[in-house]
Amino acid sequence: MELVTDQHKKKAKTILKWLITAGIGCLFLFLFFILSLWGFAKIQGPPPIKVPQTTRIYDANHYLIGKVEHENQNRTWVHMDDISKSLVNATLSIEDKRFYQHHGFDLKRLAGAVLADVKSFSKQQGASTITMQYARNLYLDHEKTWMRKLTEALYTMRLEMNYSKDQILEGYLNTIYYGHGAYGIEAAAKYYFNKNADELTLSEASLLAGIPKGPSYYSPYHNFKRAKQRQKIVLQSMVNNGYITKQAANSAFHAPIRLVHKHKPMNRTAPYFQDAVESVLQNQLHIDQKTLAAGGLKVYTTLNSNMQKKAEYWVKQVINPASDIQTAVIAMNPQNGAVEAMVGGRDYHKSSYNRAVQAMRSPGSSFKPFLYYAALRNGFTPSTTLRSEPTTFTYNKGKSKYAPSNFGGYYANGPITLAQALALSDNIYAVKAHLSIGMDQLVKTARKVGIKAPLADIPSLALGSQPVSVLEMAKGYSAFANGGARVTPHYITKIVNQKGETIYEWHPKKEQVLNKAATFVLSQLMTGVFDKKLNGYSKVTGASIAHILTHKVAGKSGSTAADSWMIGFTPRLVSAVWVGYDKGQSISTYPDSGYAKKIWAHFTESALEGQPKNSFKPPKGVVRRLVDPKNGKLAAKGCPNARYTYYLKGTAPNEYSHRCYKEKGPENGRKKHKGFFNRWFHWFH
Template sequence: MKFITNRNRFRIRLRWFFRFNLFFLLLIVIGTAGLWVAAKIAGPPPLNVPRAISYYDSQGNIFNKATESALSSSSEWTKLDHISKPLIQATLSIEDKHFYKHHGFDLRRLAGALFADVKSFSKAQGASTITMQYAKNSFLSNDKTWRRKLAEAFYTMRLEMNYSKDQILEGYLNTIYYGHGAYGIQAASKYYFNKNASDLSLSEASMLAGIPKGPTLYAPDVHYERAKERQKIVLQSMAKNGTISKPLADSAYNHSLQLVNVQPTKERLAPYFQQAVRDELKNKLHLTEDQLINGGLNVYTTLDPKIQKKAEYWMKDTIDPKSDIQSALISMNPKTGAVLALIGGRDYDKSAFNRATQSRRSPGSSFKPFLYYAALEDGFTPSTLLKSEPTSFQYDDDRATYSPNNFGNYYANKKITMAEALAVSDNIYAVKTHMSIGMDELVKTAKEVGIRSPLAPIPSLALGSKPVSMLEITRGYSAIANGGYRVQPHFVKKVTDKDGNVLYEWKPKSKKVLNKKAAFVLSQMMTGIFDKQLNGYTTVTGSKVAGILTHKVAAKTGSTATDSWMVGYTPKLAMAVWVGYDQGETISVYPDSGYAKKIWAHSMESALFGQSKNSFKAPKGVVAVNIDPKTGLRATDTCPGRETYFIKGTAPKAYCDGTKVVSHPKHKKKTQSHGLFDWIFHLGGKK
């Protein structure tokens, strides 16, 4: 009886299983039919001949007009019968051997990919046909989502319904990316072999056909051995499919290729900036590849050509052309976050890696301004005294020790002011301050001004031990420069289509994150790196380039064993320069370590030409006092001082000759201080 009951249960379950699968299959059929009907109603998607994208600078003048770069010639649409037969055969063999047999979808490959995706709970596996790839490249983003795949299927149907196979293949071959800014087979043929697509040999064609799978991995001029392995796979596929014989495949593989790599004859302005613009258009504005390449877009950027050209000149003029050292520069409007100039490396054609936006390096002492802002908020003043001497710091509940060194192992071996410590970049003072106010405060301040890279509340953070990007640190300095507002860096102001319709327009974004008075006091302290009056046990860090500058600027140098930085600003312009080696090689004290300062100083001075010599304006609640740099006390005739700014009420009351300010407004006479306690008390701030 029990056996009969179990058998009935099994039959019921089996019946429901078949019903469920039938229902699921019916849904697929209905859904597919619905897509076909919708695709038919939607009609043919436009297959436009590519129209160049136009890049405008901040003055409204075109500074570059190209589909991708000066190397790209995909606007020269090449008819299918003008493309070599071996290239067509190689592409079909490796990308979609059933292209002329299916209606946009290779069901066998699709089923295999779907099984792999379900098994791994991902959407990483692909079974894209040439039509599907063309649909994705022309109309969609690269997101690996089910929604995007459904849209891809929809556009694939529209293409297959309304265009011939030859038209689809022709469009695909004219828009696929082959690396180095070459979109389309004509651009690739010109770049790699300096010949037309119609003249490609089997060996050349099979090499090019392998590139689209991974343009950065299989570009033969960069990764030749890897490209040869990919070429072998293409040729073996052709032989297996019966397109060519195996002996012919072997012969093509063994044939020596002469790579030409035709470089642009005309110098391009701001190629790294242009690439950053494209990244913003693609990643932030979500424009499709077709819009970026073929849509005839007008992109109005933030580029200031004057600042860009001068920066490019000074980088080239400063660094020894025989050196392998790299450099990068960013200039920004601190009030809006608009990037005015950007250099991501010394030669875009040799390395397109954008060190200004894509790299993270340790900023060294250029990170200290964020620390000293936090200290000002905690009660420190420019006159606060701390002793500069070799010191070991206990942290992590006394389980760890940190023993920093000053540059060259020079120490004052006495107390120095915060103004001097910043100007000469004293590391002991910085770490003492960091430990005194609480190490979380520096992390908090850095995050507030826009540092998004991972940070940690450790003693070495005061000396910039954690890597950050140039864009981040320029954004952070901008918040100090503009009086406390965190801005959003951007490269694009507006985008219109070929008919002038606005697709995107920048809306200013800022948030108050710093105290305006403390930010101004910090800015004035940062001008001290060029002031010889703050020379102490060592010289101020900007002394070697102080003579270049005629404008008042706030800045900070930074150096590690592998990185050299110079970052600074006025209220209207922020600029950062980095110099170092890509592989983290040690930089020499001379001349490598001096490059960043010289590039920055010359570029900054050129950019500020014609502007006010001093654009810093003290806000209400800030006072200027003449301070003796050695003692941090008010200056007198016997110990002359320099103008130093304080938040009102925090300036020292004592004079360097032992007298003090009388608080009663009717009395101007100075009275004698009563000992060491009064002297320390009237300094203001923490000790």
């Protein structure tokens, strides 16, 4: 037994000795590797400073329309002596409190970050020092890969071996991004406070020091409350690190912040459109801000500059300059989804809020075409009649009631056809149809054409009670214009990098989601809003602008107490206009309520200049009949206001209207005493 024990002890000592030797060897190898890296960094010398190249944005004809953040960029380099000491201390405290103690790497933070990455099997944790951030800003992208981190480490060593700490800090403060195109602390001080960098107070400096963590997220212009919360964190870190007292931090936090509210206007083409492009670049294509601002990309877009000018022109021409009312305009090619013009508000310099894509407003009756498509697919025809009269509807198994009214309190007090109901925008007919086919059918149709906004199965949905965006409505109407095929709105066609390589290219896709024949029947019904032949108990809703149009266009207006809409299309153009007040103020005056229609009509007519007067082509499965619009029955030639109407094959009326004969006599109906048979038959009377 004792012999066995001794053998075990000897074996254990041998293993321990080997482990110690191996550990010492690994340590020496690691130290040699680190020293070699530092030596390599020293031999390589200072890394060359890359000159940033501005990203350029082009329209559909490849004309330059803008540069990403370029107009606001001010890369004025200032020395450390010309930077507020409070800003320097605030930055060191929140970004890298041991900056002057380490050699480019904060080992304590780095160890914690590596441990967190290993535990989560990811590369999400960061321990970047100021030197590492400076290296990344100058030479690398922000992709979270091990190779990028290793390359970053080598650049960090080269910076640390060849520049002093003050030089590195100075370079960092002159290149870090503070949002709104302001690169470097001098540009940021000018942009936010109209001051030089050495004039910043502790309150201002602590606010600015918090922005680089998320320039858009912590911008005081975007969200002042959030920026103040971040400032509080910065001030507390300064207290913890001994830069200021708690009392000084409290005073700085409560000191008034006087931001510069008026900046020099930027001469940007289609600024709302360009903002939408930048949003797609960052949020959908995941191109980081550094690459956008200095990557030298060429971004080719769908913008039709000529069409854009026309949209902006008619907004200015139609709306009273003294009015506070706002507007949004979208023009889109329904064949491929290309957004060709966009107006997000009346004055970008006063408000950069893009109402074309960000605002959610109730579309009113402009939502009815989705209902009437569903109705056509569920047994209705253009000649289907329902009574238009004050009605209280009961739903939800008799538990709820809904009593809509027609505009102005006008009703037919009798039957009207679907064709006339759409043209006059009769609300009673719409709700009756909605309940008749099942309220889920409208929601299903809206979803098919790409409307993703929340929609409820309620009676008022037939009248457009649920908020949607202007872009969503344009997308929905594009399916009607495109023969029932859904396309996705897009702004960017191609992106080319500095090397001339195409790194992104858009390939339009169509998906047939609606029945072609039913879609065409609906589109022709929607031309009726401009046709006085469909006048009834009131005029057709497009009567006030019909004289402006020379092209055959389908359309629908919509209104609520706070919103006015007009949307229309041809097979080559969808145009949508919204007018209203940002805070939901009621549209009470006649000019306000008529702005949307006038802007839409003038813009659409000018945008269609040079195109065929009628580009609608009937597909298979539809038939055309001459119909009496009063009752939806067949009419002979000469019948007053007789109108050609399209029907799904097999659903056209087969009964003739007798109204024509009563009003105009037999010469306008089936003419008697004409032809040999009739003359011969006449002698027997």
